[in-house]
Amino acid sequence: MASKAPIGVFDSGVGGLTVVKEIMNQIPGETIIYFGDTARLPYGSKSQETILTYTRQIVRFLKGKGVKVIVVACNTASAMALETVKAEVDIPMLGVVKPGAKVAADTTKNGRIGIIATEGTIRSGIYNNYINDINPQVQVYGKPCPLLVPLVEEGLLEDPVTTEMVRRYTKDLLEIDIDTLVLGCTHYPLLRKTIRGVVGDGIKLVNPAYETARSLKEVLVGNHLENDSAVKSNHRFYVSDGADKFKKFAKTILPCEVIETKDVNIENY
Amino acid sequence: MASKAPIGVFDSGVGGLTVVKEIMNQIPGETIIYFGDTARLPYGSKSQETILTYTRQIVRFLKGKGVKVIVVACNTASAMALETVKAEVDIPMLGVVKPGAKVAADTTKNGRIGIIATEGTIRSGIYNNYINDINPQVQVYGKPCPLLVPLVEEGLLEDPVTTEMVRRYTKDLLEIDIDTLVLGCTHYPLLRKTIRGVVGDGIKLVNPAYETARSLKEVLVGNHLENDSAVKSNHRFYVSDGADKFKKFAKTILPCEVIETKDVNIENY
Secondary structure: OOOOOOEEEEEOOOOOHHHHHHHHHHOOOOOEEEEEOOOOOOOOOOOHHHHHHHHHHHHHHHHHOOOOEEEEOOHHHHHHOHHHHHOOOOOOEEEOHHHHHHHHHHHOOOOEEEEEEOHHHHHHOHHHHHHHHHOOOOEEEEEEOOOHHHHHHOOOOOOHHHHHHHHHHHHHHHHOOOOEEEEOOOOHHHHHHHHHHHHOOOOEEEOHHHHHHHHHHHHHHHOOOOOOOOOOOOOEEEEOOOHHHHHHHHHHHOOOOOOEEEEOOHHHO | OOOOOOEEEEEOOOOOHHHHHHHHHHOOOOOEEEEEOOOOOOOOOOOHHHHHHHHHHHHHHHHHOOOOEEEEOOHHHHHHOHHHHHOOOOOOEEEOHHHHHHHHHHHOOOOEEEEEEOHHHHHHOHHHHHHHHHOOOOEEEEEEOOOHHHHHHOOOOOOHHHHHHHHHHHHHHHHOOOOEEEEOOOOHHHHHHHHHHHHOOOOEEEOHHHHHHHHHHHHHHHOOOOOOOOOOOOOEEEEOOOHHHHHHHHHHHOOOOOOEEEEOOHHHO
């Protein structure tokens, strides 16, 4: 496979753009093909079987675009489908959970880590498993936050309603004295300011997106897949519904022009 | 067709249960088979083509259960798919929009009607069309409320956060002095108390569910399809994801025991 091939990245909606942003910053020579499953979000409240079906469809779509590696920029899909689908494809795939868990385990001083994520991610227990594989002494407390994805998708990033929901969702975690909080859904880094305002400066916020881009770089190097040519194509963005709304949102997040955004009927894949 | 056959009712999730409740109250002798497409909700942000595909699948599923009539207890599907699919099937089908539009047109005194609904229903302009067919003088103002379905699905029916969102969504409608407000999504009657608190007592709230159950009764009588026997089977509930969560919710809404709730892979229909 040519190393000039693009990198496939997907999420249930706009959240994965926080991972795209990190990839653009850390590996600027690569081209990205992004898919946001905006027609079928939220993923967080759906069953594992459903998330597996969706993930397989998106992987077929991205492979059809000739990607050399796939980044599952969605915690729910990383938790529920990555291991299974990874075994079915012939290109490298990586998710956001493992890198995030590693940083969290390395960061905590008092051994108490909070995870905020969707219901699906929390129910899977995957952060607990990865973190305790690294350090069995660490206590991991998960809190599902089902309304944060819809709030982000509606653009209410700094808003009294969002602040109130973050306050409710983090209340128990603050009471049990966590020192590290994992933003366990790729939508949540967009709420960083609001979350910081609620939890205060004493708690380390872990953004798995940063660490995922680092892991991706290692995967590219390890598989001799880096794009070392000076030629770079335009990044391309696809969604399953609402391309215009997505484009407007993407422009506020990404450090580059969002030129091409297209609607795709993902159920045909 | 035997009049003892059940009535098929479907929605994207739990919202259609507000219609089921009205049917149980107004036509207690009938048996209901309900389908909630919880795996693929929300419908409100999807394209017409997608909603057509989903509606056809669900109609095939319900017809396979031997229903004698189908109620589309979802405003989005009523707006985007009912007319097309109705022409394809050999049993009566009715939706929630037409009955709701009729009451609204009959209710307004000052000729200003507000519609709160999903983005898809508002975008379709269907309430405007039906209402202006009845009375071309009436002004119809639509307002999409994308966060209300997630808030209802999370059970925040009476909550300061929901109140605040209802306040924002209805602000413009109140400023232009509507006297009638249509709850144009079957989830919204569950927020009736909150909505009433925000808009005050001077505005009539139209709940299409009530009028839909009345229309259904007329359809049954007109087609000699009423169940006039004393024998009644149990109502049955099917969902495409999360049967347990659905069952818990249904119990809080319906005036009867929710005995049977099953998961269905609707994409196979």
